[in-house]
Amino acid sequence: MNQQDLISTTAAIDPVFMLIFGICLVLLLGITVVMIAFVVRYHRSRSPQPTSQSDGNVWLETIWIVLPTLLVLAMFWYGWKEYLVLRTVPKGALAVTATARMWSWEFRYANGKTSSKLYVPVGKPVRVELVSKDVIHGFFVPAFRVKRDVVPGMSNYAWFVATNPGSYDLFCSQYCGIQHSAMVTTVEAVPEVQFTAWLNQSSSGAVGGKLDGRKLATEKGCLGCHSLDGTRKVGPTFKGLFGSKVEVMHDGKMLNIIADDAYLKESIRQPGAKIVEDYPPIMPANADLTDEQVTALIEFIKSVK
Amino acid sequence: MTSNVQRSDATRGGFWSDSGKTGLTSWIFSTDHKRIGLLYLFSTFSFFLVAVVLGLLLRIELMAPGRTIMGPQTYNAIFTVHGVMMIFLFIIPGFPGAFGNLVMPIQIGARDVFFPRLNLLSWWLYIIGAAIILTSLFTGGGPPDTGWTFYVPFSARTGTNVSLAVFGVFVVGFSSILTGLNFVTTIHRLRCEGMTWGRLPLFVWSLYATAWVQILATPILAITLVLVMAERLLGTGLFEPAQGGDPLMYQHLFWIYSHPAVYIMILPAMGVISDIIPVFSRKPIFGYKMIAFSSLAIAAFGSLVWGHHMFTSGMSDTAILVFSFLTFVVAIPSAIKVFNWISTLYKGSISLDAPMLFALSFILLFSIGGLSGLILGAAATDVHVHDTHFVVGHFHYVIFGGSGFAFFASMHYWLPKFFGRRYAEKPAVIAWVLMFTGFNVMYFTMQVLGMEGMPRRYYDYLPEFANLNLVATIGSWILVTGLVIMLVNLFRGLLWGEPFEGNPWGGATLEWSTATPPPTENFAEDPVVTHGPYDFTQQD
Numbered sequence: 001m002n003q004q005d006l007i008s009t010t011a012a013i014d015p016v017f018m019l020i021f022g023i024c025l026v027l028l029l030g031i032t033v034v035m036i037a038f039v040v041r042y043h044r045s046r047s048p049q050p051t052s053q054s055d056g057n058v059w060l061e062t063i064w065i066v067l068p069t070l071l072v073l074a075m076f077w078y079g080w081k082e083y084l085v086l087r088t089v090p091k092g093a094l095a096v097t098a099t100a101r102m103w104s105w106e107f108r109y110a111n112g113k114t115s116s117k118l119y120v121p122v123g124k125p126v127r128v129e130l131v132s133k134d135v136i137h138g139f140f141v142p143a144f145r146v147k148r149d150v151v152p153g154m155s156n157y158a159w160f161v162a163t164n165p166g167s168y169d170l171f172c173s174q175y176c177g178i179q180h181s182a183m184v185t186t187v188e189a190v191p192e193v194q195f196t197a198w199l200n201q202s203s204s205g206a207v208g209g210k211l212d213g214r215k216l217a218t219e220k221g222c223l224g225c226h227s228l229d230g231t232r233k234v235g236p237t238f239k240g241l242f243g244s245k246v247e248v249m250h251d252g253k254m255l256n257i258i259a260d261d262a263y264l265k266e267s268i269r270q271p272g273a274k275i276v277e278d279y280p281p282i283m284p285a286n287a288d289l290t291d292e293q294v295t296a297l298i299e300f301i302k303s304v305k
Numbered sequence: 306m307t308s309n310v311q312r313s314d315a316t317r318g319g320f321w322s323d324s325g326k327t328g329l330t331s332w333i334f335s336t337d338h339k340r341i342g343l344l345y346l347f348s349t350f351s352f353f354l355v356a357v358v359l360g361l362l363l364r365i366e367l368m369a370p371g372r373t374i375m376g377p378q379t380y381n382a383i384f385t386v387h388g389v390m391m392i393f394l395f396i397i398p399g400f401p402g403a404f405g406n407l408v409m410p411i412q413i414g415a416r417d418v419f420f421p422r423l424n425l426l427s428w429w430l431y432i433i434g435a436a437i438i439l440t441s442l443f444t445g446g447g448p449p450d451t452g453w454t455f456y457v458p459f460s461a462r463t464g465t466n467v468s469l470a471v472f473g474v475f476v477v478g479f480s481s482i483l484t485g486l487n488f489v490t491t492i493h494r495l496r497c498e499g500m501t502w503g504r505l506p507l508f509v510w511s512l513y514a515t516a517w518v519q520i521l522a523t524p525i526l527a528i529t530l531v532l533v534m535a536e537r538l539l540g541t542g543l544f545e546p547a548q549g550g551d552p553l554m555y556q557h558l559f560w561i562y563s564h565p566a567v568y569i570m571i572l573p574a575m576g577v578i579s580d581i582i583p584v585f586s587r588k589p590i591f592g593y594k595m596i597a598f599s600s601l602a603i604a605a606f607g608s609l610v611w612g613h614h615m616f617t618s619g620m621s622d623t624a625i626l627v628f629s630f631l632t633f634v635v636a637i638p639s640a641i642k643v644f645n646w647i648s649t650l651y652k653g654s655i656s657l658d659a660p661m662l663f664a665l666s667f668i669l670l671f672s673i674g675g676l677s678g679l680i681l682g683a684a685a686t687d688v689h690v691h692d693t694h695f696v697v698g699h700f701h702y703v704i705f706g707g708s709g710f711a712f713f714a715s716m717h718y719w720l721p722k723f724f725g726r727r728y729a730e731k732p733a734v735i736a737w738v739l740m741f742t743g744f745n746v747m748y749f750t751m752q753v754l755g756m757e758g759m760p761r762r763y764y765d766y767l768p769e770f771a772n773l774n775l776v777a778t779i780g781s782w783i784l785v786t787g788l789v790i791m792l793v794n795l796f797r798g799l800l801w802g803e804p805f806e807g808n809p810w811g812g813a814t815l816e817w818s819t820a821t822p823p824p825t826e827n828f829a830e831d832p833v834v835t836h837g838p839y840d841f842t843q844q845d
Contacts, residue, residue, distance in 0.1 A: 016685045024676035031643060031672050035665065038650035039657070042586070052652035053842065055589035060648070061641070068640040072633035072679070079683025080626055086688060087622055135459040136552055138617065138692055142758025145689040149618045151553065152458060153546020156619040169767060173617075173692040173760045175452050176459060178377045181763035280464040 006125065009160045012085035013145040020075050086146060089159040093125040100130070100137035100150040100172065101284050102234075103179035104221030113199060116219045118187045121195035122165050130156040133284035138173030141187055149174050162189030177282075178234055179224055211292055213300025222297070225283070228304050235283060236276050238304040248274040264298045317725045319822030336421035337825055339723060342406030344428050349399040352435065354792075356390040357785065359383050364747070364781040367774050370766055377764040381450040382465070384762060386442060388453030393474050394435050396708050397566060400573035401484050401519070402431070404715045405512050407723060409488065411816040412506045414497025414834060416826040419490040423483055430480035437473030441466040452762060454563070457544035457555045461536040468537050471530040478527045481569070485519030488512055497815075499834030506814045506838040507590065510597040511576025514604040518565045518572075522608065526562035529555065553618055560611035568607040570704055571671075572600055574711030575642055578664050580838075581718055582646050584812045585661035586653030589839040592645040599638030606635040616687045625684050632682035639675050643668060658810065659733035663714035666741050670706025674699055677752060695755025698748045706744060713740075716795060721805035725822045728798025732790055739787030747780030814838045 041047070096118065097108045107118045107128075120126045130139050130150040137150040144160035162168070172183035190198070217223050217238075225235035236246070246259050250273065257263060257274070266273050271283035289297075320339045324331070332340055366373045366380055375383070410418055418424050442448040445466035451459055460467050492513050496505070505513075533555070535541045542548025544555045575596075583590045590596060612620060612628030646668055655661070677699045680686045690696065721727040750773050755761075759770045766774065808817040813836070819828050836843055 013685050013689060016683060017680070017689075020679050020683060020686060024679060028672055028676055031647065032669060035647050035650065035668060038647065038653075039655055039665065042650060042653050042655050044654045044656045047652070047654045050586065050588045050652060050654045050841075053589060054591070054652070055839070056592045056595070057648075061592050061595055061645075064644040065637065065641060068637050072636050075679055075683055076630055076633040079685045079687075080629060081685075083625070083629075083684035083688070084622075086685070135462065136456060138760075140692070140758070140760060142689065147617045147688050147691055151546075151619050153551070154553070154619050169758065171758070171760045175381075175456070175692075175762040177450070177463065178381060180381075181377070181760075181765045184767070280462075282462055 006090055006161060007085060008163050009086055009144050009146050010163075012082045016079055016082050019078060023071060023075065086158070089127045089157070090125040090161075093127040093159055094120065095127050095129065096120075097129045097131060098139060098150070099133060100139070100183075101133035101221055102135065102177055102282060103172070103183040103224045105170070105172075105183065105185050106219065106221070109199060111199065113201075114219065116221075117185050118170060119195060119198055120162055120187060120189050121192040122162050122189050124192060125159055125161040127157055127159045130158065134282065135176050136174045137176050137183065138171075140171045140173035141168055142171070143168040143187075147173055162187065165189050165191060182224065211296035213296040213298075213303070216293055216296055217300055220286070220289070220297075235279060238301050240305055242298075242302040242304075247277040249277065250274045261298060264301060265294055268294050268297060317822055319725065319820055320825045321822060324825050334425065336417070336425050338406045338410050338417050338421065338424060339823065339825075339827075341424050341428050342403055342408075343723070345398060345402030345406060345431070346404075348428075348432065348435070349395050349403060352390045352394040353396075353399070356387050356395060357788065359387040359390070361781055361785055363387060364778045366764070367766070368778040369775065370768055370771055372765075378450060380764040381762070382442075382448040385449050385452055389438065389449075389470065389474065391704075392453055392566070392570075393477050394431075394438065396570045396704060396712075397481060398431055398477065398484070399712060400570070400708065401481075401488065401512060401515060402428070404508075404577070404712075404719060405484070405488060405515075405573065408719055408816055409509055409512055410491060410495070411819065411823060411827050412509050412814050412838075413492060413495060414500050414815050414828070414832040415491065415495035416828070416831075418487050419494055420487050423487055427480045427483040427487070430483070431477055434473045434476030434478075434480065437476060438470055439473075441469035441473060445469060454559060455530075455533055456559075457533065457536065457552050458546075460533060461544065468534050471533050475527050475530045478523045478530075481519045482523045485516035485523070488516040489520065492516075497832050497834060501834075503594075504834055504837050505597070506576075507579035507593070507596055507600075508573070508576035511572045511574075511579070511600045514600040515569050515572045518569050518604050518608070522562045522565040522569075525558060526566075529558040529562065532558070553615070553620060556615050556618060557611070560614045561608075564611040564614065565604075565608045567700075567704070568603055570708045572603060574667070574708040575600065577711045577715050577718070578646060578667050579642070580812075580814065581660050581664040581714055582649050583839040583841075584810050585656050585658060585664070586650050587811060587841050588649055588653035589837070589841070590645070591648035591651075592641075593837070593839070595641055596645055599641050602638040603635060606631060606638070610635055613682060613687070616684055617691050629682060629684045629687075633679075636675065636679065636682065639671075643672055643675075656810075658717075659728075659730060659737060660714045660718035660810075662734065662737045663710050663717060666737070667707060667710045667714065670702055670710060670741075670744065673749075674702030674704075674706055677702065689758075690755050692761055693755035694751040694759050694761055697761050698750075698752035698755060701748045701751070706748070710740075713791065718810075719816070720795065720799055721821075722816060723822050724799040725805055726799055726802040727805040728794045728802055732794040736787045736791035736794060739790065740784055741787075743780050743783030743785070743787055745780070747777045747784055750774075750777040750780060811841060813841050813843065 095110055099106045106114055108114045130148055132150040132152040139150055139158055140147040146158045146160045148156050148158040166189055168187040170185050170187050225233050227233045227237045228239055230237050230239040241259050244259050248255050268286055272281055275281045320337055363384055366375055446464040449467045449470045450465045451467055532543055536544055542550045544550045544552050579590055579596050610632045612624050613632045616625055754770055754773050759766055806821050815832055
C-alpha cells in the first residue's frame with residue numbers, strides 16, 4: 001500500500017461517529033419535541049377528557065418497526081466495515097512489541113531497543129504486538145481511536161498511523177489494580193529522520209558502556225511498586241533494603257533472612273520464590289533481563305540508602 | 306379529613322393488622338406477598354442508599370486530579386462495592402422483589418404468589434447473601450478491589466477478599482432464580498377468572514419476561530462464580546494462561562449472565578412505565594400486543610448479545626460481526642416501546658402528577674441511554690469508547706435514569722396504595738426537577754469525558770479532564786439533594802401524611818379495585834375481570 005492510499009484509523013472511525021451521533025440527535029430531538037408537544041397540548045387543563053380511545057394502529061406500528069430496522073442495519077454495517085480498517089494492518093508497518101505489566105509499559109523495537117514511551121515516525125503505520133506479563137491490560141490511544149486488550153497468553157495487536165507530529169496520550173484501559181490510572185505514557189510521533197536517529201542510539205539504560213540502574217528501574221517499571229523514599233507502595237521499598245533483615249514466606253514457611261545479592265537476584269528473577277511478609281505475590285518474573293541488567297539493578301538498590 | 310389525621314396512631318388497616326399478628330417476627334417470617342414485598346423494598350433500598358453514598362464519595366474523589374479524599378486502594382474498593390451493591394443487592398432483586406411482590410399477585414387477581422413459603426425463602430437467601438457480602442468487606446484481605454465484573458486473572462490474584470464476596474453474590478443469585486420460578490408459576494396458574502393473557506397488565510408481562518431471564522441466566526453466573534472461587538482456593542487454572550486456561554472464557558461466562566441481567570433490571574421498569582402512562586393520560590396504551598411482545602423479544606434476543614462487552618478483548622472478528630448485528634437487533638423492540646409510549650399521550654388527558662413526571666423523564670433518559678448504546682453496538686465506534694467514562698455514563702442513563710427513575714415512579718405510584726397515606730405533591734415535584742437536572746449534568750458530562758478518552762475506573766486523571774470532572778461532581782450534588790428531598794417527603798408522607806383512599810388516579814388494573822391498604826388475601830371476594838387493564842371508559 002502506498003502513502004496515498006493509507007487511511008488513518010482516526011479518519012476511518014470518525015465518520016461513523018458522525019453518522020451515528022447524527023441519527024441519535026435526530027431521533028432524540030424528535031422524541032423530545034413530540035413528547036413535550038403532546039404533554040402541553042393534551043394537558044388535562046386543555047384536554048379535560050381524552051378525545052380518542054385508540055389503542056393501536058397497524059400502519060403506524062409497522063412504520064416504526066421497519067424504519068428503525070433499516071436505520072440500525074445501516075449503522076451496524078457501516079460500523080462493521082470501518083472496524084475492519086482497525087484490523088487490517090497496512091503493508092510495511094513498523095513492528096513494535098508493547099509489554100504491559102503492573103503498572104507500566106515497555107516498547108521494544110526490532111533492533112532490541114526498548115523505551116517506556118512509544119516513539120513512532122510520522123506518516124508510517126505502526127503495528128503494535130500486545131503482550132501482558134501478568135493480568136489483562138488495555139492499550140488505548142484516544143487520538144487514534146484504537147484500543148485493544150492486552151491479554152496474558154494471547155497475541156493481540158493494534159495498528160495506527162500518526163499523521164501529525166506530536167505527543168499523544170496512551171492509557172491502560174482495562175482495570176488492573178491499584179496503579180491502573182498511573183499506567184499512562186505517550187506516543188511520541190516524530191519525523192522519520194529524527195525517529196531513525198533515535199532508534200539507532202545505543203539502547204536505553206547504557207551510559208558510557210555501563211548500565212544505569214536507576215534508569216533501568218524506571219523503564220522496567222520497578223519504581224511503580226517499590227519506592228525510593230521508604231513509603232509503602234505495593235512492594236517493599238528499596239530504601240535501606242540491601243543488608244536489612246526481611247521476613248519472608250518460602251514454601252509455606254516463615255524465614256528470617258538478610259537481603260543480600262543472592263536474595264535480590266532471586267527476587268528479580270523469580271519473584272514468587274520468597275514473598276516478604278504482608279505483601280501480595282503479584283510481581284511478574286523478569287526472564288528478559290540480561291545478567292548485566294540484573295547486576296545493574298542490584299547495584300542501584302544497594303545505592304538507595 | 307381531620308378525624309383521619311387524628312387517627313394517625315391507629316392501625317393502618319388491611320394487611321397491616323387484619324391477621325392480628327404484629328411485631329418483627331410477623332414480618333420476617335410472613336408469607337404474605339405484600340409484607341415480603343415491603344421487606345424487599347426496605348432491604349434493597351437500604352443498600353441503594355449505602356451505594357449512593359459510595360458513589361458520591363467516588364465523585365468527590367474525582368472532583369480534582371490527584372488525591373482528594375482517599376487513596377487508590379480505597380477508591381478501587383469503593384467503586385467495586387458501589388457496583389456490587391447497586392447491581393446485585395439493589396436493582397436486580399429490587400424490582401421483582403419489591404414491586405413484583407407487592408403488586409403482581411393483586412394485578413392478576415390472586416390471593417398470593419403460587420409458592421408463598423418459597424417466596425419467604427428467597428428473601429432470606431437474599432439477606433444471607435447480602436450479609437456474606439457485607440462480611441467480606443470487613444474481614445480477610447479487605448473489600449474486593451476487582452470491579453463488579455471480577456475479571457480474571459486479576460480477581461484470581463488480588464489479595465483482597467474476593468472469594469467471600471463472590472460467594473455472597475452466588476447465594477443472592479439463588480434468591481433471584483427462586484423468585485423467577487415463583488413468578489412464572491404464579492402468572493401461569495393463579496390468574497383470576499377473566500384474566501386472559503391479553504388482559505394482563507403490561508407490568509405483569511414484563512415481570513414474566515424478566516422471570517424467564519432470571520431462571521435461565523442466573524445459574525450461569527452461579528457456576529462462573531464457583532469457578533472463580535475454585536481458581537483462588539484450589540488453583541484450578543481454568544482461566545490462567547500459564548496453566549492452559551483462558552481469561553476470555555471467564556468474560557464469556559460472566560457476560561452470558563450479566564448482559565441478560567441488564568434486562569432483569571430494565572424490563573420491569575418498562576412494565577411500570579407502560580402501566581403509569583395510560584393511567585395519567587386516561588387513554589389505553591398504544592399497541593398493547595406490541596409492547597408485551599417486545600418484552601419477550603428483548604428477553605430472548607438480549608440473551609444473545611453478551612459479546613458486545615468484549616469487542617476489544619481479542620475475541621474473533623467473526624464473533625464481533627455476529628454480536629454487533631444482534632446488538633442492533635435488540636435495539637428495535639426498545640425503540641418500538643418508546644414510540645408506543647409517546648403515541649399513548651396523543652389525544653389523551655394528561656395529568657402531570659409525580660409518578661407521571663418520573664415516567665416521562667424515564668422515556669427521555671432511557672432514550673439517551675439507548676441511543677448512546679448504538680455507539681457501543683457499532684464495532685468501529687465501540688473500540689474508542691469501550692472502557693471509558695462513556696460506558697459509565699451510558700449504563701447509568703439506562704439503569705439509573707431508566708430503572709432507577711422507574712423505581713421512583715413506582716414508589717410514588719404504588720406505595721400510597723399500600724400505606725394508606727400519601728406524600729405531599731409539591732416537594733415531590735421539586736425533588737424530581739433537581740434529580741432530573743443533576744442526573745443529566747452528571748452523566749452527560751461523563752459521556753463527553755469518555756469521548757475525549759478518559760478511561761473508566763481511574764483513580765487519577767490527566768489535567769485535561771479536570772474541568773468536566775468537576776462539572777460531573779457538581780451534578781452529583783444536585784442529584785443527591787433531589788434524592789434526599791424525595792426520600793424525606795416519601796417517608797413523612799407514607800407514615801404521617803394525608804390519607805390515601807380509593808382510586809384517585811383512575812387506574813383500571815385490579816390493585817385499584819380493592820381496599821386501601823389491601824387485606825391479607827388481597828380481595829374481599831375473588832375478582833372477575835371483564836375488561837382490559839387500560840380500559841378507562843368503565844369508570845366515568
